[in-house]
Amino acid sequence: MTPLDQDAPLGRRDLRKQQTRAALTGAALRLCSARGFEHVTVDDISAEAGVSSRTFFNYFASKEDAVLGDHLVEVDAMRARLAVLLPTMGVLEAVRRAVLLVVAAMEADRDHWFLRMEIIQRSPQLLPRLVLSNAEAERATTEQIAAHLGLDPVRHGYPALVVATTSAAFRVAATRWMAAAGGLSLGALVDEAFTALAAGLPDPH
Amino acid sequence: MTPLDQDAPLGRRDLRKQQTRAALTGAALRLCSARGFEHVTVDDISAEAGVSSRTFFNYFASKEDAVLGDHLVEVDAMRARLAVLLPTMGVLEAVRRAVLLVVAAMEADRDHWFLRMEIIQRSPQLLPRLVLSNAEAERATTEQIAAHLGLDPVRHGYPALVVATTSAAFRVAATRWMAAAGGLSLGALVDEAFTALAAGLPDPH
DNA sequence: AAATAAACTTGCAGCCACTGCAAGTTTAAG
DNA sequence: CTTAAACTTGCAGTGGCTGCAAGTTTATTT
Known part of the structure; x- marks a missing residue:
């Protein structure tokens, strides 16, 4: 009984993924807006989003990608x-x-x-x-x-x-x-x- | 008796500087053309040009600058x-x-x-x-x-x-x-x- | 429900770009 | 010749980024 009415296959896992992704971009935008891009580290963004910095790089290939989307x-x-x-x-x-x-x-x-x-x-x-x-x-x-x-x-x-x-x-x-x-x-x-x-x-x- | 006929004040030092700079860009272009940009380190370029990697950064702010000019x-x-x-x-x-x-x-x-x-x-x-x-x-x-x-x-x-x-x-x-x-x-x-x-x-x- | 497989997270160790500092060395200026 | 300035270099350190080998969570199969 997988809900496939729309276009996206939404499992608990995929849901949590795009949730984590949104948290990371949100954190990146917020922090960079406040302090400026070069005064924000990946560790800062990851901490703000509640994940490890290694996980950050599972979602984005670079710090810039997190900001630019x-x-x-x-x-x-x-x-x-x-x-x-x-x-x-x-x-x-x-x-x-x-x-x-x-x-x-x-x-x-x-x-x-x-x-x-x-x-x-x-x-x-x-x-x-x-x-x-x-x-x-x-x-x-x-x-x-x-x-x-x-x-x-x-x-x-x-x-x-x-x-x-x-x-x-x-x-x-x-x-x-x-x-x-x-x-x-x-x-x-x-x-x-x-x-x-x-x-x-x-x-x- | 400084030779100022042209537009550039050429001392032995300035001469050697633009000589080193040319060696670095030359080395960068040659190595990157052969191996590809990401498979060339700053150390490689510096060694090829006969200077230390620290000196490289006295001439160029980034590896990319050396290639792009x-x-x-x-x-x-x-x-x-x-x-x-x-x-x-x-x-x-x-x-x-x-x-x-x-x-x-x-x-x-x-x-x-x-x-x-x-x-x-x-x-x-x-x-x-x-x-x-x-x-x-x-x-x-x-x-x-x-x-x-x-x-x-x-x-x-x-x-x-x-x-x-x-x-x-x-x-x-x-x-x-x-x-x-x-x-x-x-x-x-x-x-x-x-x-x-x-x-x-x-x-x- | 239990067992198996797949996906996700994380720490760790490490490479590399890049920087500030404190020498040492070379060249120009007085 | 002396002094000052400029240039090079090593060193130590930060931070972006990656591969690997766990451990943990979710999906799948029986």
Whole structure:
């Protein structure tokens, strides 16, 4: 009598796992927000979460991972959405709409993201790592777009260019979102950036 | 009678310093290219260069820095060029021409750059750090453009957007350059990317 | 319910990146 | 020549991270 109504096989064990995982990320975000990333040790985080430091590394490959998180779910959702949108509109417009999925996820997890970004802002070494976590996703998206256009992703630069620039545009929007401390809508900022991109980045006045 | 004809004060000491530095980067690139970044220790690099591992850290803040290098010179040159170009043309065009300085520097240091990129390709952890080394430069350029346009870089997203997207476009061009193993001109690839950017990234056919 | 297997946690020992300190050595300056 | 500054180095120590060999908890089988 295993409850499989939803999508996740929930045993007592798996439940406790994602509970421990949440405790670790929570502890990491809280402590790093208070003291700064480099003044928090893995031992501190583990102690705060009530597990051994060795167990910490059973959940996260690095201290940075605990702060930055996974985001694999959103990546998969975005790929699925892209597959639907690409045949019916231009590439840039399809990417814009697909990105709105990520926007929704971030606005839903708003509190954690503000903590994350505050920590990242004070410890710039984390920003690149955040980009890296997107790197694999970027590569996959590049191939998806190249396949749709029937282009060789190596010979043609277009797919990689679209992905890299839109990704950068998104990062800028997210940074502004945090700088405004939630006073602006992330979706609106993303839209603004994509509009400028589609217009060829003309000088404003 | 200090020889100051050029721009650098060259004493026996400074000469030996940049000699040691070159030996360290050379050793780092050679060993990492042969064995892969994570299978090379700082001790290995130091021994190959004929200094102690402690001395290594007097020259580089991290193992990654030894592989990735500085590029501060090009950054300064680019800023100066930008200051000249900005008043006489559009922002995007000015950035495009300023970037050509970096292109020239990379094509001149071609061999080292191919090694670097091969190493980075096999050890993706390095890619973020490469982005980070550009992060400070990006911030400075953003402020420069914001000042030129008379915009507040926080309230207005345009300067940051231009810098982030052009930087991404450059990265794509550099990646293709390496993939082509020098069969293509980096300058041509950069031009192609900027042209697509200025046109608003329209679908190709 | 008991026995067996699988998964999870933990301590331990150890590698390696990296740092501060206190020498010793080399080069420049007075 | 003397003094001061710069450079190198060893040493000891912190902290991130891993493999291993327990021990403990949960799932599975009979």
